[in-house]
Amino acid sequence: MDNFDSLYSRYLDEFNDFLQSRTDIKKFEGRDSDGFYSVMEAITYSLANGGKRIRPVIALEFCRLCSGDHTDALDFALAIEMIHTYSLIHDDLPCMDDDDLRRGKPSNHIVYGYANALLAGDGLQALAFETIARSELSDDKKTAAITLLADAAGPCGMVAGQAMDLDNENKYIGLDDLKATDSLKTGKLITASALMGCIAGSADREKFLAAETYSKNIGLAFQIVDDILDVTGDESKLGKPVGSDEISGKSTYVTLLGIDEAKRLAKELTTEAVRALTVFGDDAWFLEELASKLLYRES
């Protein structure tokens, strides 16, 4: 019988193996070129520097909850991680956040240069949709997943959130605007992860709605905890300096609500998320624990 940590690391290992196999340059024989190798080197550099792979794990687990087999969602999970990774590469560029480090390693453009990092991100986005289109699921599932992912990534989702983030710089933002920005910038892709897992697992409408409620709530709680950790966190555990939000002078859940109220809100959202899991019965223990781990995380 799995416990949380053993199941999480099993998902993580399986996902990382799958990622490596699907992006193995040998698989592209006949479609390769000098340009292919140069772009793929930059792409795999950033894909390999993965974090907790929370989005893929959510997709795999929702698929397992619905159909009993998480492996059906591997291609969808990979596509989601590719979109997430491309957004980090572009976010780190000098014209955006201008970050030299990503998860303790030099950012893509520091290693490969500005133009190649731009192309790596562009190529990765195309590869995400190709990964879904070439998967072995049925065409209607693939089309539904592509619609969801493109909506979450494009001008109605992530890209809109990034534009709002740029616009928010150096000005006072109220709580509603901050929530709206976060729900687009990071929330929609987390929700897409849950829903794409449901698509792979042939979920019914009730389960879809539950997955949506769960993922929206943990997505927002995740952002709030991020802001709290930026004030109260331990630099050695976080692997990045604390207090960066204060230096950049941006509005956060902590500056708007204070630490205690921010903590209370994150807890409330987590409770709301867990409540939505009722429809899955006892089998939802992993997602329950995931919500709580994300709330009480130290990094």
Next chain:
Amino acid sequence: MDNFDSLYSRYLDEFNDFLQSRTDIKKFEGRDSDGFYSVMEAITYSLANGGKRIRPVIALEFCRLCSGDHTDALDFALAIEMIHTYSLIHDDLPCMDDDDLRRGKPSNHIVYGYANALLAGDGLQALAFETIARSELSDDKKTAAITLLADAAGPCGMVAGQAMDLDNENKYIGLDDLKATDSLKTGKLITASALMGCIAGSADREKFLAAETYSKNIGLAFQIVDDILDVTGDESKLGKPVGSDEISGKSTYVTLLGIDEAKRLAKELTTEAVRALTVFGDDAWFLEELASKLLYRES
């Protein structure tokens, strides 16, 4: 009975109307946000500054040739033009070609700034795949079209060609390398246009192969004529200065082959393209004339 010019302008008008309707911000009600409006303004600026819309016209005409109805390919044609437009926005960025002008108007980043132009390109790529996924064609056609388009746009296609182009700067490139770069950078998207038209029109294998041969040959001929016009063209007709290739010192079909041999090669490729159309019978007159117009164009 249509002649070439009347059919071309009918396609052009219909495509531009369709583009405007599909990107009308009112259509996104319920999915809009401040960020959405800012990204869509930059996106529609570049989409509206269209050129000859050659790719959409090729897609529509191959669909008509196969099924008698070109309108089935409108969504595919739009998706292709979105990919083409996003690549132009990113190509013009300071870290790439650093071009302030595109078709006589200020480039996207000159109007909206570097970061917003980056996001407009990113959003446009997502929108391209969403456009196909939401179209009314069957799921198997949509999946096939997305596979083709993502392959043509990603690390096995356009992005690889752009990376090779960056790598080719200021060094001597042989004819084979130049052809390889062009076939990835621009050729594969032109071929995808023809093949996606065939998918929309339910073409058989013989027609697919003919469309592939036609489009590969006119794609390469197009690049060669571009290089010739950069030497012999009339600036007032081209709408851009001639001689830019010589100034940038890059290898072109003209520097490698000389004007006469370059002209001969473009003509030979055009003949090859037209020969492939035999399978479509007399009905292929439009594509025949298109190949010849592209060969003898003055801009």
